[in-house]
Amino acid sequence: xxxxxxxxxxxxxxxxxxxxxxxxxVAVLNDYxxxxxxxxxxxxxxxxxxxDEVFLVLSGSLTIRMDDGDVTLGPGQLFVVPKGTSHQPYSxxxxxxxxxxxxxxxxxxxxxxxxxxxxxxx
Amino acid sequence: xxxxxxxxxxxxxxxxxxxxxxxxxVAVLNDYxxxxxxxxxxxxxxxxxxxDEVFLVLSGSLTIRMDDGDVTLGPGQLFVVPKGTSHQPYSxxxxxxxxxxxxxxxxxxxxxxxxxxxxxxx
Numbered sequence: 001x002x003x004x005x006x007x008x009x010x011x012x013x014x015x016x017x018x019x020x021x022x023x024x025x026v027a028v029l030n031d032y033x034x035x036x037x038x039x040x041x042x043x044x045x046x047x048x049x050x051x052d053e054v055f056l057v058l059s060g061s062l063t064i065r066m067d068d069g070d071v072t073l074g075p076g077q078l079f080v081v082p083k084g085t086s087h088q089p090y091s092x093x094x095x096x097x098x099x100x101x102x103x104x105x106x107x108x109x110x111x112x113x114x115x116x117x118x119x120x121x122x
Numbered sequence: 123x124x125x126x127x128x129x130x131x132x133x134x135x136x137x138x139x140x141x142x143x144x145x146x147x148v149a150v151l152n153d154y155x156x157x158x159x160x161x162x163x164x165x166x167x168x169x170x171x172x173x174d175e176v177f178l179v180l181s182g183s184l185t186i187r188m189d190d191g192d193v194t195l196g197p198g199q200l201f202v203v204p205k206g207t208s209h210q211p212y213s214x215x216x217x218x219x220x221x222x223x224x225x226x227x228x229x230x231x232x233x234x235x236x237x238x239x240x241x242x243x244x
Binding site for chain 1: 124125126127128129130131132133148149150151152154156173174175176178180188190191192193194195198199200201202205220222223224
């Protein structure tokens with residue numbers, strides 16, 4: 001009899017992440033990733049010309065600065081940054097965030113920076 | 123200046139759902155949905171021949187019965203039911219669950235039942 005994989009415990013994965021802005025892929029859904037990331041401070045302003053991006057805050061607070069204004073998310077709050085929309089995540093006090101996006105998505109999108117991170121699957 | 127949409131507060135949406143097993147689409151990501159659902163009791167055993175399905179428990183406890191065994195998820199725990207895998211969600215004490223799946227996905231997959239629910243976007 002095959003063994004059923006254990007569920008992924010998001011808090012356990014997040015506790016192991018040492019640096020902010022480095023997403024970990026915790027699940028793969030067809031050609032999409034579910035990722036978790038710890039945010040702290042100011043991220044690179046960028047856009048994803050090819051995809052929407054879902055942000056769900058698990059703990060803490062995350063502001064997403066966009067040309068049309070800012071949105072601030074607390075725990076249990078979700079926002080979709082539309083495809084091609086310039087956005088800058090900003091999290092002065094830190095947050096734990098769940099992302100959903102195509103597996104090919106790079107965290108800094110069209111704006112490579114020192115915060116660009118490779119895809120890491122846990 | 124355009125107005126930035128408000129974030130979706132998952133607890134607010136869940137509080138408005140009167141019946142278990144009726145998902146609400148809270149966000150659309152390309153051709154995928156993020157949905158929330160209240161689970162209680164036993165759901166229809168079914169599979170999705172065309173897609174994987176992500177379950178993330180927000181509160182309570184959800185068991186997913188599969189041919190190879192059961193997996194039980196608590197808050198903050200995530201599981202992917204692979205494409206074509208028969209599964210039966212079971213939640214004797216109730217749970218609040220976040221789902222990610224293609225927008226065309228029907229909750230009862232290949233097994234229509236009295237619990238089949240149409241797509242409802244909040």
